[in-house]
Amino acid sequence: MFQDSYNNYKNKTLKGYTLLEIAVAILFFSITVICLSLPLCQSISLSSSEQDMVNANNLARMYLKSIDLKWQFQTDYDQGELPQITSTFTSNDKYNVTTAKQDIAQNSSSIVIVRRVNIEYKDKKNNTLVNLFMDFNRPESTIK
Numbered sequence: 281m282f283q284d285s286y287n288n289y290k291n292k293t294l295k296g297y298t299l300l301e302i303a304v305a306i307l308f309f310s311i312t313v314i315c316l317s318l319p320l321c322q323s324i325s326l327s328s329s330e331q332d333m334v335n336a337n338n339l340a341r342m343y344l345k346s347i348d349l350k351w352q353f354q355t356d357y358d359q360g361e362l363p364q365i366t367s368t369f370t371s372n373d374k375y376n377v378t379t380a381k382q383d384i385a386q387n388s389s390s391i392v393i394v395r396r397v398n399i400e401y402k403d404k405k406n407n408t409l410v411n412l413f414m415d416f417n418r419p420e421s422t423i424k
Contacts, residue, residue: 332403333409335371336371336375336401336403336409336410337412339368339370339371339375339401340401340410342368342369343365343399344397344412347362347363347414348416351419352419352421353419353421354418354420357392357395357416357419358392358418360395362379362381365377374403374404375403376402376406377399377401378399378400378402379398380397381396381397381398382395382396382398383395383396384415391418393418394415394416394418395415395418396413396414396415396416397413397416398412399411400412
């Protein structure tokens with residue numbers, strides 16, 4: 281009789297897993313997957329914001345270069361007009377761009393010889409991505 285009940289018990293245990301064991305295994309697997317995927321999701325998010333900073337930095341430098349090209353001659357420099365901020369510099373209105381110019385130095389005749397231009401890029405959430413400035417010297421050339 282004892283041998284028969286032992287054989288019945290042995291047959292029952294070899295049939296498979298219980299529902300509780302399967303539920304615990306699924307729970308353990310789910311927790312493991314979630315723990316491993318969280319850093320990956322945060323990394324992707326950081327990469328996106330860092331890419332925005334790189335893009336904004338490149339656009340700001342491109343704008344400063346356009347000023348440098350525009351102010352190659354004294355007459356243009358003396359007028360002090362900044363290039364218009366077009367969709368090229370805002371990446372089709374992806375960024376909010378503000379510029380400011382400031383006269384830094386003048387000669388004895390009160391002619392501006394050094395002018396500073398500041399450019400700031402912000403995202404749509406108003407977070408500052410880039411804030412650059414560049415000083416421009418008055419060119420020697422008067423011929424266009």
